[in-house]
Amino acid sequence: MSEAKKAPGGLYYTKEHEWVKLEGELAVVGLTDYAQDQLGDITYVELPEVEAEVEQMGEMCVVESVKTAADVYAPLGGVVAEVNSALEDQPELLNQDCYGAGWLVKLKGFDQAELDNLMDAAAYGQLLAEGE
């Protein structure tokens, strides 16, 4: 697996293996390639309600795979603007395209300063390397 697939540049990362991509006023959130690989076949995603408020690193939603259920934490505090409802019928999108069609949530109203608490691709790659 290439480094780029594992952790593409231009995104922000958390220690809990979430990624964030800024799209204007919105922050798109998903699970990293490492996270989807560790979870195995994902069978269900319990998405938050639109307009729900989340805190940075607070519980945001739950992802279930054939072997476990894992909490997903909000990389930034804010309000849920959109959820990826395609995951309701196709949770496998998370395994197939975690940085694209398998996104989880879009947040709005977040504080730019909170981005300082996140890692860039290089730092996240380092974290993965240490773990292996």
Add this chain to the structure above:
Amino acid sequence: MRFTPHTPEDRAAMLAALGLGSVEELFAVIPEPLRAKSWDLPAGMSEPEVSQYLAKLAGLNAQNLISFLGGGFYDHHIPAAVDALISRGEFYTAYTPYQAEMSQGILQSIFEYQSAICRLTGLDAANASLYDGGTALYEAAMMAVRKTRRKKLIVCTSVSPIYRIMLETYTVNLHLELVEADVSDPAALEGLLDNDTAGLILQNPDFFGVLHDYTPHFAAVHGIKGLGILGCNPIALAVAKTPAEMGADIAVGEGQPLGLPLSFGGPYLGFMAVSQALLRTMPGRIVGRTHDAQGRTGYCLTLQTREQHIRREKATSNICSNEALCALAAVIFLGLMGKKGLVELAELNMTQAAYARTRLTDIPGVEAVDQGPWFNEFRVRLPIDARVAVSRMIDKGIAAGFPLGRYYPEQANNLLVAVTEKRSKEEIGYLAEGLEAVL
């Protein structure tokens, strides 16, 4: 032959190995106030002495009463086939069916039970069962709290008082708000339903035997995005509007009427069914039907990520057991009755109860409390304290009903009378004549 697990010598050897002088030293880490003061156990007895002693205790019970007691638990006929079938070793001694390849029979029996509960309630999915009706009601309440992330539960005062006490006990340390109110009339919900309301808990027939249509109640609770929970009597479901038809999200109830003996209060059977949207928040085991690689039908425990052995503190519930043998009795009972038979059974309960109501309200000074419609139980108001009337009736060999003053102080004169298909016209006659004589 000794049946005690270890001798004083065994205990001394174990203490010596631990470098301790006494059992008190062993438990010294437990603060004094928390230690048992005494086990309050009588001296040992031989086996024949125990038999005699228990026979003597049993003899203190009033025996062979004609029972008109209900209050959530009913004296229905149990076909002999039920006990004969559940007594088979394959069922009677079966362990949790974690290994699907070893347990297809048990798994299928649970699946059939779940299917029967779905058909009775009209809802989409049922679990493998819970301990009893009260536990099921608490678990339903907690589902509403988890799903809505709200703290307030509204419970109608016509829900079984036993279950309301259980609910209070279970939730006492959970920082929830339990609001008890008579909301039989949906207008009473005005001002109670708000954006902090997780769920509304109702019962049909209610504790007093009256059948309701709670459709407007559930519509109102959905209006504030709360959940509707309905406790129900499984035999009444054969004739009453189903929880699904009323718009309930969760149906729970006591499965004892489905082929289980009263047997002093247990073991019983809590059933639960939910709408598809709540499937993943439902506690307990769920059996699913699937196909293997060769296309053959197979059964297995499914959606186990909800359960505590996978999800630890995030589990939907820490109940990790079900009442498989009782659930099996229920599905065998339902199979023996059949769809038509169950409706006939329910109707027979209603006609017998209606006859009893007529006979009792014909007694001067005795009047019906409610307008109906009823299932197989009803309230009558007596001219004297119902407890007094009931104890006088015991002397006549009749358990006349449940004196409501025990749970509803303002109802001291009210008697709750249950009449199942087992009560003959003759026995109902004894009840009416006896009651008239003791008033």
